[in-house]
């Protein structure tokens with residue numbers, strides 16, 4: 001029997017899936033209906049144990065270098081997340097749309113579930129640390145409600 005030492009502790013859900021599923025002929029634009037290939041790819045990501053870390057890596061790239069479905073978000077969703085978080089660095093949420101806030105909160109929760117602390121999450125999402133703490137507290141409260 002061959003010992004397998006190099007397999008990661010957690011296997012990504014896209015392991016062995018055709019990469020073309022995640023990169024279609026065109027990405028849906030921000031806020032527009034998703035293409036069917038994007039919905040299929042999102043279903044794969046939804047069961048992935050590495051989704052938060054994968055999303056965090058994807059968000060390191062600039063908006064104009066976002067393509068395909070990565071980390072449980074389409075390119076358009078990641079672009080909107082990056083645009084919103086960078087334009088409104090830490091304070092007023094008055095001009096946030098409800099959808100943008102939801103994506104930011106979801107990203108913060110995923111990063112937290114992957115073991116990142118509020119300060120690091122705030123840095124990655126370009127929002128204030130207190131805001132992240134509020135989101136995480138709200139998520140915990142939802143979990144016990």
Ligand code: SF4
Pocket residue numbers: 012013014015022044045046048049050051052054055069070071072
């Ligand atoms: S979250 Fe990332 S690693 Fe996981 S299935 Fe999606 S693209 Fe693959």
